[in-house]
Amino acid sequence: MSFTIRASSTSTWSDCPRRGAARVFPHLVRAAGFDLRETLQTIGASVGTATHAAVAHTMAQKALDGTLANETETEQCGLESLSNSVGNSVRWDATSPDLNTAEKQVLRQYRTYRLHLAEKIQPQAIERRITITTARGNQLSGAIDLTDEGIRDLKTGTSRRVNMAQYGTYSLLRRSEGDTPLHLVEDYVKRVSLDKEQPPPVVIAYDREYAEEAAVRVITEIEELASEFEATGVPLVFLANPASQLCSERYCGAFHSKFCPESWVKE
Numbered sequence: 001m002s003f004t005i006r007a008s009s010t011s012t013w014s015d016c017p018r019r020g021a022a023r024v025f026p027h028l029v030r031a032a033g034f035d036l037r038e039t040l041q042t043i044g045a046s047v048g049t050a051t052h053a054a055v056a057h058t059m060a061q062k063a064l065d066g067t068l069a070n071e072t073e074t075e076q077c078g079l080e081s082l083s084n085s086v087g088n089s090v091r092w093d094a095t096s097p098d099l100n101t102a103e104k105q106v107l108r109q110y111r112t113y114r115l116h117l118a119e120k121i122q123p124q125a126i127e128r129r130i131t132i133t134t135a136r137g138n139q140l141s142g143a144i145d146l147t148d149e150g151i152r153d154l155k156t157g158t159s160r161r162v163n164m165a166q167y168g169t170y171s172l173l174r175r176s177e178g179d180t181p182l183h184l185v186e187d188y189v190k191r192v193s194l195d196k197e198q199p200p201p202v203v204i205a206y207d208r209e210y211a212e213e214a215a216v217r218v219i220t221e222i223e224e225l226a227s228e229f230e231a232t233g234v235p236l237v238f239l240a241n242p243a244s245q246l247c248s249e250r251y252c253g254a255f256h257s258k259f260c261p262e263s264w265v266k267e
Contacts (some may be wrong), residue, residue, distance in 0.1 A: 001025075005139065005222055005223075006142065007140075007143075007166045007169035008166055010165035011165045016239075016247065016252075017225065017239050017240075018235065018259070018260050019240075019244070019253075021225070021229070022253045022254040024226075036253040036254055037257070039252065041088070041090050043086075043090045043093055044156075047191055048156040049082075050082035050102075054075060054077050056126050056145070057078075059146055060123075062118070062121075062123055063123040063124060063125065063126060078110055095192065095193050108198040109191065109198065112201060113187065113201055121148055122148050123146050123147070124148055125144075125147045127145060128147065129142065130144065132173060132176050136223045138223060140172075142169055142170050144170050149181070149182045149183065150184060150185065151170050152185045153185070155186055155188045158192070160202070160204075164215075165215045166215075167186070167211050171184060181208060184208050185206070186205075186206070188203075225237050235258075235260065235261070
């Protein structure tokens with residue numbers, strides 16, 4: 001039974017492969033007789049998606065004619081994305097406790113990107129998805145935020161994470177089309193409460209060859225363990241990490257399930 005490995009899942013896989021399995025191929029887990037819960041999207045993810053929508057709108061215009069899109073229209077694009085996401089229910093948090101706060105955060109995050117980065121970047125393509133079939137017959141897929149001479153990815157959130165494998169996967173996908181990116185760059189815009197000043201973006205560069213090697217190892221592990229689990233149905237094929245900060249009902253569909261006995265002792 002085949003499945004899709006999304007580039008974004010490769011960087012979080014090692015934090016808890018059991019949680020990763022529940023996210024990457026829930027159909028395999030359920031086919032083995034285990035129930036999984038659906039988890040609500042977090043407001044942090046919704047604010048991030050809305051910021052992406054605004055940035056993509058203005059940078060797509062720049063890719064066409066070299067100018068940034070109308071600011072009012074761009075901001076409205078971000079707010080509409082947030083409204084659509086929140087309408088499907090989200091989990092609020094202390095940094096974004098309500099819709100009014102989240103809307104202001106989207107605008108602040110987009111504006112700091114526009115102010116500090118938009119004029120410096122010369123985009124070639126925006127939000128382009130690439131999907132290939134692996135040697136084992138699964139799909140490897142990634143939607144690259146922005147390409148210039150290399151790959152740039154926008155990240156938001158209350159804390160920075162190491163997304164090396166994700167960017168390595170993007171690079172592998174680009175190279176499958178015969179194009180070798182010259183750089184891998186993350187543009188991180190921090191989500192902060194409204195009583196704090198919005199920080200400027202932080203630009204983080206990754207070594208392309210090392211990131212690709214990391215991606216290959218993670219992708220190989222995912223596929224090998226999935227095959228073993230499909231043959232055995234044993235949850236311990238995937239190591240669990242109950243010490244993970246994401247080991248909770250809030251973030252994991254396997255939490256307090258028969259698929260993850262390790263989580264039973266946690267509240």
